[in-house]
Each structure stands twice: as structure tokens, then as C-alpha cells.
Amino acid sequence: MRRAGVPIAFSQGFTPHPKISYASAAPTGVASEAEYLEIGLREPVDPEQLRAALDAALSPGLDVLDAVVAQGGSLADRIEASHWRIELPEVEPAALERAVAAFTAAEEVLVERMTKQGRRTFDARAAVMSIDLIPPVATPSEAPGVSCAILELVVRQVTPSVRPDDVLSGLRVAADLEPPVSPRVTRLAQGTLTAQGAIVDPLDADRDGASIGGR
């Protein structure tokens, strides 16, 4: 923010904090192509100039794609679901297919995870709206010659949140699927849900139809 010269607003009080809030940040160790954040400013700026300034100030690999002026309402309320891709190297697609079938067939799949409140058990099944196997040819693998199964998931935002690792735990619980190598997870999109189960860019609501960003 400083490097980009953003006129950021600070909270009042003894130790002022810059007004930045992240909505539903991806867990550690997960790649993402769709993270959103909200910043409070002292004065109005042109969103495209803000985008370009921040993009230039951030390290390579952290790209700012779009910025809009918020018209009200909280960003967090617009994050209703996330679209994930999970690459499972050295997992046979057939084995994965069996696990997914077992997972889908179940009504409830209880999994455990350490949260800030301690160890919790919760259902990983209900929040999963879709879970699909993708033909491996669709993505290049960095280790050729090794089989790699790929999943795509759409998961609803619930509390406690169901993350991709919870779904993987679910596959273990439902069908003993144990990936030999750490899976690679990427968030492809997040946003509001349509009645058809599609994810809509949460910035759309502020956009008056026309895109301001450089997408």
C-alpha cells in the first residue's frame, strides 16, 4: 500500500491499523486465482489506477486483476461458494472415482480438524455442491509419466468452513483414499451462487454492468 501510494485509511485508537480486510482467504499451502479483499481509503481514487499501482508494487506472482468501488454491503456476504481444483499425483483415476462415488452416496461424512477452538468434528459432505473428476489431459503435470487424478469441487461457504483438505479427509473416511504425495490445491473462483449452482464474480454487483478492471 505504501509503495503504491494508496491513501489508505487507518482505524482510530492507540495503535492505528490500516483498514484492510480479507474475505475467506485461502488456507496456507493452497494456490489461488481468486482472492478478494476490501480496503478503506481516505479519499476517492480511480479504481483502475489503484489496480495498476498495487499490481506494480506487489511481488511477481501476486497479480491484482480488478478493482471496483464498493456500493455498500459487506464483501464477506457475497462469498457464498468456492470453486477448487485438487491435483492428486500418483493416485489412479479409477481409485479416485470409486472414492468420489462413495463420498457422494453418503448422506453425511464426519471429519476432524484442529481449529482455533480446538479439535472439531463436522460434516464435510453437505457443503459440497459438486465434485467432478477431470480428465488428466486437461492439465499439464510437472512429473510426466506419473498418473495424476484431478478433482474439481464447488463448496458452499458454511461454518465451520469446509476446505479442500476436509473433503480429502472425507474421501479417506468414506473410501480409504490415501494420496501418497501431498495434493496440489488451487482455488479457481469464489463468489455469489446462482440458483443453478454457478459462481458469480462478487465484484459484479458493484460494476453497473460494465467491467472497469483490466480483465
Added chain:
Amino acid sequence: MGIMSVPSTTPRPAAANSVWPRLEPLLPQVTKPIQYVGGELGAVVKDWDTAAVRWALMYPDAYEVGLPNQGVQILYEVLNELPDVLAERTYAVWPDLEKLMRAHGVPQFTVDAHRPVRDFDVFGVSFSTELGYTNLLTAIDLAGIPLLAADRTDADPVIVAGGHAAFNPEPIADFVDAAVLGDGEEAVLEITTIVREWKAEGSPGGRDELLLRLARTESVYVPRFYDVDYLPDGRIQRIVPNRPDVPFRVHKRTTMDLDAWPYPKKPLVPLAETVHERYAVEIFRGCTRGCRFCQAGMITRPVRERSITTVGQMVQQGLEFSGFHEVGLLSLSSADHSEIGDMCSGLAQQYEGTNVSLSLPSTRVDAFNIDLAQELSRNGRRTGLTFAPEGGSERIRKVINKMVSKEDLIRTVVTAYTNGWRQVKLYFMCGLPTETDADVLEIADMAHEVIRAGRAATGSKDIRCTVSIGGFVPKPHTPFQWASMERPEVIDHRLKLLKQAINADRSLGRAIGFRYHDGEPSLIEGLLSRGDRRVGAVIRRVWENGGRFDGWSEHFSYQRWVDAAAEVLPAFGVDLDWYTIRERDELEVLPWDHLDSGLDKDWLWQDWQDALVEYEQDDCRWTPCFDCGVCPSMDTEIQIGPTGRKLLPLTPVNGLKVPTAAPQ
């Protein structure tokens, strides 16, 4: 409000020899994986194949401590500015990742392009403390490089140690190929030139020839070219070259004219949390206050100031590049700069109303004053203030040549309190030569008086001070290099008495925080700092038994060091006590006598004798040269101001910084 969309990672194209594809799957299983991914602002990734000379630079501690290190950042930038040279960084990996790397065959890697350390030509390791030695062994071993320098081949990089601890590299002489004493800016350039030429000639004579060429510079120490002979009683008889074409003594490097070396220009901005997130600029090097325990002051002589104008320019560019909002004016005694007042007021004025704060990490009691206090607090934020009287009694302060009076200290601290500081840290040492319980107990009186005077001056009960105690460790190239250390039990007992004395007055005691290090780690630091080549076997044994991160109290195990010493040292007829609590005499050959810091050994001995009779030594910046030996032997001179110049207010640049040409 603005809302935006940021993808957190787009895959960076992996370098040809990158271990990233094998490392990435391990990262979700370790703590703080972000420390291993690199990609910081200021990081440089260059093409491997077109680089003529490749350096891997290491700070042998965790990323959070190592990344802010100035020495490594400076050398990284100096080297990467050369078009045909590539420098990358590597840090100590935590035991959780070490285990996984071993299990999956992933070697020690650089964070910049994740290349295996073994692929580089030179592996430079920076030691500001000896407690990084076990981490050096982990890195060498994980890199797949033979632990012993003698076992290495042309396929291995040349391992070079630098930093303050390299002034006695004997304990790690078996593990490193070379060591550089003193400033690194020109040294790394000279080493690079030698490696470049040798490679261009087709690497004639292999590794041996390269090391010989380095040794012939007389400022790179190559331990394998020197033999150590011992006397029957365990003392060293002599250390002499074992071949005709290497120098008898190796000299330290001194970079003169700091204005010509304005680094770091592009400070690294970490993505993970680190011990310091600030733009630090060294305002001078060297210190001639002459505190007798201070190795840094002795080995970095003479004083060389950076001018107020260069400092101003570096701060401006450094902040603009990094976005940091704290500036550290670094040196061994920052308030001693001849233009510190103008520098602080100039900077405070330039950054008025911008949230940028200034800090002086090392401030002497006698050089701190009201003006400085006000400039440091001008932008509202008051960073911590630490003063280091080091000794509790007037007597012991004469022994260590830290000439601050109790009155000065109290006046200074009260100045800070009346200028709005609520909390001040006072730093002392325990275990100093000739020290008695009474010397240490005077620390309690001093702290009590500070609080009493502070309350009286501010009319407030809301002031505090923290007394922080470190153990004294005698260091090579200081007047105390001959001194005996105190046993840990004695130190711990004195600290207990001190704590009781501080709390003897409940009201005052409540306003005083007490922090200390036990005597045990200091004893081991003492073993390592004054050790000789035989201590290498102890380091190796400790490492084999799991010793890692010895600078961290939660990882340090005193017992492991004691056991290892008991196991390997008797074979040489010596023991842990012999290295630590034994006082040396004038004629003993010290393990570092062939390494020339410029200081005249006779002068050091005289200063040691003066210490014992509590005789003080002046500062050669303000009184005539007292012939410590450095300037004539190193062909250097004091470089100080004032230049008389001032910093002009900057025209503030407001608004978004949008790049003119959109990056592709």
C-alpha cells in the same frame, strides 16, 4: 471503499535445476512454509547458464532472523549488480523440513530460484555469532557436500565463512574451505574475479589451485594451508603455513569511504514475519569507544562515517523501494555520529506526518540528549529505547572501559521519561573479569533510582524499566581474550541475588522487569569463540547428536555440549574448563594469532593490564591516537564529519504510483 481481486499465487516458471517440484509437496506439512518460497520484493533471479560465477549466500539461522541481516543483503546486492554474476540466498531450515528433505532426497536449496546449493561455485556463510556452527553442518550435509573440507572435490562449492565470528574460524576450520576477516564488499568482488579467471582458464589445478590463488591475496584464510602444532600441556606451540607460497598472517579487509558503497539500495521485503521489518542504514562503521569486552568495536576500527547527505539519500530511496515505515540508523553507537542531531532532525522533518518512525538501535547513555529524544518521537511513535551501561558499579565500568556515570544514566533516562517514553530497557553483563556479587547488586540500586527519579520528574507512577542481563563471553581480538570465564553456577547465583535485591523494595520492584540469560549458553559460546581446531570435533559430535539452532533457548541443550566435550576433548589432553574458565598468560599462542585484525597484541595486553587496575582509555576520535595499531597496519584512517551539510525537506509525493508502462 474499494474491493479488489488478487490471485495469491501464479506459478513461477521453475528454473532448470530447481528443486521446487520436489519441495512444494513437502511444504504443507511444515510450520511457516512461506519462509521457503522466496519471491520477496528485492529478490533477484538470474539466468543460470549465462552466469560466469555463482554464489550461494547463507545466514545460518531461521529465515525470520536471517532475512533482515544487513551483511548478507549487502553482499547479495553487490554481487548481483555484476552482469555475469549470480547470487542467491539460503537459510537454515527448521528440523521439521530437514527431516522431510532427508526422507525425500531434497537438498539444501536457495529461496530465490530453489537451486541446490551444491551446484554453486562459492557458498558464503555469514556468522555474526558462533552459535550458528551446528546449522552450518546441517546445511553442508543437506546440500550433499562432504562435511570435511579435506574430502571435497571439484564438484563441490568453495565454502567461505565471513562475519564477525570469522575472526576466529579455527573451530570450523575442518568444515570451511576459507574465511574472510572484515568487511565483505570488496572481498566478495576480489574472490569473484579470482574464481572467474580460474574457471575461464579451464580450472587449472582444480580446487587446490583455486584455494591457493585465494590464499595468495593475503586476505583470504585457507585453513588447510596451515598446520597447528601443540605443546605437551595442550597449549598451541605454533601455527605455520605448510607450503611456501602462502602468507604467514592473513589480514582483515576494511572498506573505506562508505559513501561509495551505499548498500542496501533495494532492501529485501519479506513475505513472512521477521525479527525486523525496517529499512536499516549503517550510519558509520567501527567504534573506538574502546569497551574492552566488545569484539565488534575492536575488529571494525577505525571509525568511518557515512555522510548525512548519503544517509538522507539512502533513506529516501530505500523507503520508496520497500514501503517500510521504520528507519533504523544502525551502527555500534549511533548517537556518536558527528552529525547525528542534524540527521535525526532532518529526517524527522522530511517525514513529518507520514507515519515513518526513526530508531537508533545502539545508543550510548552519554550521547543521548533532549534534542535527540524529541526528534525520535516527533512522528508520534516512540520505538523502544535501550541503554547499555553494561556494568552495575562504577568500578566494574572502569574495568570494562565503559565510562558512563550513574548520574549520567539517571539524567538520560529521566530525559526519555519526560519526553513521553514510558518504558526504557537497561542492558548489563554478568560474569565480567574481576566482578564480585557487590558489583552486580549495584544494578538493583541503579534501577531503583531510575524509577524513583522518573516518578519524581513525571509525577506519574506509570513508568517502567526492564533490566536485561547477558552473560559475558570473552572474545578473540579483545583485551579480554586472555580472561577466565565465571562458572555458570556463580552467574546464576548472582542473578538470583540481584532479582531478590530488585524486589526488596516492593513498590519500585513492581516497575522493574528482569530478563536474563542463564550462565550455561554463555559458557558454550565461550568455548566456541576462543576455541581452536580441536573444538571442531565437539561441534561435530553435538551436531551428530541432534544439535541444531543453538542460538534458540528452546533448541539449545547445555548437556549435549557438555557430553560431547567430555567425549572428544580428553583425547587431546584438554577439557571444557580448559577452554573457558582458564586464564591465558601473555606468551601463550592464541588460536587466532596468525589472523590479523590490525590490533597490536602488545597494545591489547597493555589494555588488559590497564583493565585490571581500573585504568580508563580514551577515544581516538577526540583525543590523540593511542597506537592500537590498526591504522598503520591496515593503511586506514579515521573518517568522520561534520560535513556541515543539512538535509533539505523533501517535496512530498502524494497520490498513486501508477507505472508509466504497464508491465507485461
